Amino acid sequence: MSERSRSLLARQVALPLVGVAxxxxxxxxxxxxxxxxxxxxxxxxxxxxxxxxxxxTSAFWRDVGVSLFEFFAGYAIGVVLGxxxxxxxGEARRFRMAAAPVVESLRFVVPFAWxxxxxxxxxxxxxxxxxxxxxxxxxxxVVSAARAVAQVEPTLSRVGTMLGMxxxxxxxxxxxxxxxxxxxxxxxxxxxxxxxxxxxxxYIGASAGLGLMITNAATSLATSVVIGGMIVIxxxxxxxxxxxxxxxxxxxxxx
Amino acid sequence: MATIANSGAATPAVxxxxxxxxxxxxxxxxxxxxxxxxxxxQLLAHGGGVINRLPTPLAVARKLxxxxxxxxxxxxxxxxHVFAVGWLVGAASAALIGLVLGRSDRLGRTFLPIVEAIRPxxxxxxxxxxIVWFGxxxxxKVFLVGLAVFLVVIVYAVDGSRRVPADLERTATMLGMNDRxxxxxxxxxxTLSEVLIGSRVALMSGWGTVIVAELVAADSGxxxxxxxxxxxxxxxxxxxxxxxxxxxxxxxxxxxxxAERRMLPWRHDREREAT
Numbered sequence: 001m002s003e004r005s006r007s008l009l010a011r012q013v014a015l016p017l018v019g020v021a022x023x024x025x026x027x028x029x030x031x032x033x034x035x036x037x038x039x040x041x042x043x044x045x046x047x048x049x050x051x052x053x054x055x056x057t058s059a060f061w062r063d064v065g066v067s068l069f070e071f072f073a074g075y076a077i078g079v080v081l082g083x084x085x086x087x088x089x090g091e092a093r094r095f096r097m098a099a100a101p102v103v104e105s106l107r108f109v110v111p112f113a114w115x116x117x118x119x120x121x122x123x124x125x126x127x128x129x130x131x132x133x134x135x136x137x138x139x140x141x142v143v144s145a146a147r148a149v150a151q152v153e154p155t156l157s158r159v160g161t162m163l164g165m166x167x168x169x170x171x172x173x174x175x176x177x178x179x180x181x182x183x184x185x186x187x188x189x190x191x192x193x194x195x196x197x198x199x200x201x202x203y204i205g206a207s208a209g210l211g212l213m214i215t216n217a218a219t220s221l222a223t224s225v226v227i228g229g230m231i232v233i234x235x236x237x238x239x240x241x242x243x244x245x246x247x248x249x250x251x252x253x254x255x
Numbered sequence: 256m257a258t259i260a261n262s263g264a265a266t267p268a269v270x271x272x273x274x275x276x277x278x279x280x281x282x283x284x285x286x287x288x289x290x291x292x293x294x295x296x297q298l299l300a301h302g303g304g305v306i307n308r309l310p311t312p313l314a315v316a317r318k319l320x321x322x323x324x325x326x327x328x329x330x331x332x333x334x335x336h337v338f339a340v341g342w343l344v345g346a347a348s349a350a351l352i353g354l355v356l357g358r359s360d361r362l363g364r365t366f367l368p369i370v371e372a373i374r375p376x377x378x379x380x381x382x383x384x385x386i387v388w389f390g391x392x393x394x395x396k397v398f399l400v401g402l403a404v405f406l407v408v409i410v411y412a413v414d415g416s417r418r419v420p421a422d423l424e425r426t427a428t429m430l431g432m433n434d435r436x437x438x439x440x441x442x443x444x445x446t447l448s449e450v451l452i453g454s455r456v457a458l459m460s461g462w463g464t465v466i467v468a469e470l471v472a473a474d475s476g477x478x479x480x481x482x483x484x485x486x487x488x489x490x491x492x493x494x495x496x497x498x499x500x501x502x503x504x505x506x507x508x509x510x511x512x513x514a515e516r517r518m519l520p521w522r523h524d525r526e527r528e529a530t
Contacts, residue, residue, distance in 0.1 A: 015361065016369075019366045022365070094280060101285050102284050108505045112467045203467070204470055233376060
């Protein structure tokens, strides 16, 4: 191994490992120094053991499945509607002017504020969560689609017009593709927001799901399950947005 | 005499100025939205389908006025208190830690991966743990808001501490500045201006965290009120509270954007999207 690649390895791999070791050591030391009971802070080992136990139960996979189902159903609705309305807002100036105040003011009603209302309307069923995710994703997509389409390089539009493209063909084939890289990163950001909306909605009223799992664990003071669940939520969130980001880049981002 | 309404006609007799046109269209859009809402509430008045009940805009407005006359001020103050303390703590610690991790290559490589690993676990996922650790009081909410703000601002702080423009660096060398002078007059201002921008971006995630924290650990504030009216099935009051949340978020965002433009006029055109 050459000198250079060895030092690169040390910097890229060894230092982060040292960091992880530091955090785990501080965690363990806090436990020992303050004699914290496991219900306040379980040891890193206990959390790892709980995670291993957890993935062997079917109830855990059911919770994961429910949360993912709610997420993907809502995400699909939100992205399609958001792109459609956002494109309309970007293409049609009059529509944009008419819709902007409504969209802008609803944007400040964050998804979390809707949770109690969705529970009253739809109970603890899937429907409420799916709509909540759709709502969260919709506004991310609308705002960025409208902005991206409106900012497409004017030369492209002129070339399209010169080639005799109709207005909607121009929108579909030129503007949408020109805006695609922006839309791909918006789709990724929307995934992270939608996933967290699912978890938050499940805290407050759900019959299954990861959010419910960790609030139940918190009320029964099974703190290692709480921390394990948080890790699972984080991993799934990062995984979902990585997958969506990769797919979106493959489909949209031609650069 | 030309009427204002026929702006869609082929040759309008009076051309409206674009601003007035935008205004009128905006008002029309808002009116249409209110009309659709009212119509839906009439249709669903007797429990239509899955939606149990949708109040009319008027009923919501009435509740809003009633709430404003009673507990709104104290609830809002409680929520803003949580938010302000958490936001300040989060932004200050992110600025400090970001500066250290950004300037020291070795510390940055050691600990930034951990920050990056924690970032996808949104502060919302910490709610149950925060309640186990700190109970239902102020501390747990401040912790959550602080965490939410920290996770956003740290990225800006690291970025700002690293990116000293090359020409400024050369100028500093030419002027013979020592390390301390460089830090005080180059690195620190750059970091702080990025932190300021990050703090504005973090406003909405911090405020969203306040909402969730107060919904789950409902002991005071707007979120507690929201849960209370939800449990008494008072849909108009729920919507009125949602409006209060939105209006507060909007006001904070507007105030901060304005302040940022005054303080960092060279930066507001290059702002980035929240991650």
